Amino acid sequence: MRNLLSSVAVSVLLATAAIAAEPVPADLRETAQEIFKPLPSTIPSVRDNKITPEKIALGKALFFDPRVSASGVFSCNSCHNLGTGGDDNLETSIGHGWQKGRRNSPTVFNLVFNVAQFWDGRAEDLKAQAKGPVQAGVEMANTPDNVVAALKSMPDYVTWFKAAFPDEADPVTFDNFAKAIEAFEATLVTPAPFDAFLNGDDGALTTEAKQGLALFMDKGCASCHAGINVGGEGYYPFGF
Ligand code: HEC
Numbered sequence: 001m002r003n004l005l006s007s008v009a010v011s012v013l014l015a016t017a018a019i020a021a022e023p024v025p026a027d028l029r030e031t032a033q034e035i036f037k038p039l040p041s042t043i044p045s046v047r048d049n050k051i052t053p054e055k056i057a058l059g060k061a062l063f064f065d066p067r068v069s070a071s072g073v074f075s076c077n078s079c080h081n082l083g084t085g086g087d088d089n090l091e092t093s094i095g096h097g098w099q100k101g102r103r104n105s106p107t108v109f110n111l112v113f114n115v116a117q118f119w120d121g122r123a124e125d126l127k128a129q130a131k132g133p134v135q136a137g138v139e140m141a142n143t144p145d146n147v148v149a150a151l152k153s154m155p156d157y158v159t160w161f162k163a164a165f166p167d168e169a170d171p172v173t174f175d176n177f178a179k180a181i182e183a184f185e186a187t188l189v190t191p192a193p194f195d196a197f198l199n200g201d202d203g204a205l206t207t208e209a210k211q212g213l214a215l216f217m218d219k220g221c222a223s224c225h226a227g228i229n230v231g232g233e234g235y236y237p238f239g240f
């Protein structure tokens with residue numbers, strides 16, 4: 001798949017060079033607005049999980065904490081590194097016991113807008129998703145009971161869960177762990193110059209980028225790479 005993608009990328013570059021002199025279509029933005037949607041610059045809301053600053057702070061701590069894995073070595077950030085594009089830049093991820101998983105880790109940026117989670121869409125939202133990696137043998141290899149016990153043994157976490165779920169008598173639960181991570185992930189939204197262009201700012205993209213955008217739509221890339229995330233709108237269960 002990667003090789004295929006590189007050859008796709010090379011042909012796009014060649015094609016771009018060949019049309020470099022083409023004028024930018026006058027209706028470029030209108031056409032693009034029919035296919036793509038700009039990312040918002042505010043935190044989106046998610047279903048059944050009110051997002052509060054306390055929940056975001058707790059979710060952030062959990063995301064970076066290797067103590068939720070059985071070995072104490074892997075955090076969510078090990079494979080979804082926020083400093084390197086929200087993934088690990090490996091073909092397939094390395095997890096518990098240094099095992100290699102079967103799948104490539106997707107970026108966690110802007111994933112709150114995907115129609116479902118995982119390559120095959122088996123988790124319907126980020127709450128459902130966050131429970132997966134903790135228990136996966138090749139990822140964190142832990143159990144919900146162990147995660148909750150580990151979190152309850154740390155007084156700071158008990159305080160943070162109380163602040164994030166103030167109405168609950170026993171807030172340190174696996175469900176709330178997942179909700180807090182979902183709240184943090186909802187903040188990982190990265191509006192870019194492309195979004196500014198969609199919103200009406202002509203100067204946001206260079207002429208070359210505008211030509212590339214015209215080509216991207218013209219060549220049919222947008223039949224799969226469309227919508228708010230320029231992709232993430234369908235399921236890809238083939239061969240992974
Ligand atoms: C050992 C590496 C590893 C760790 C640790 C890990 N992940 Fe993942 N993550 C992956 C891989 C690989 C996939 C793709 C799996 C699939 O599609 O079946 C994935 C998929 C996801 C997705 C779905 C994204 C999409 O676009 O479909 C989300 C969300 C996610 N992980 C969040 C987390 C969170 C939250 C944690 C910590 C609780 C975590 N991950 C820990 C490797 C990892």
Ligand code: HEC
Pocket residue numbers: 001002005008009012216219220221222223224225236
């Ligand atoms: C039939 C659907 C389809 C079409 C058409 C398509 N893609 Fe893709 N593209 C995908 C899928 C699925 C992936 C993710 C697969 C993977 O990473 O292994 C992907 C991944 C990519 C990636 C890597 C994204 C990342 O986050 O790693 C780039 C870049 C890309 N495509 C560019 C293009 C370009 C440029 C075109 C047009 C010349 C194009 N694609 C046409 C389905 C498509």
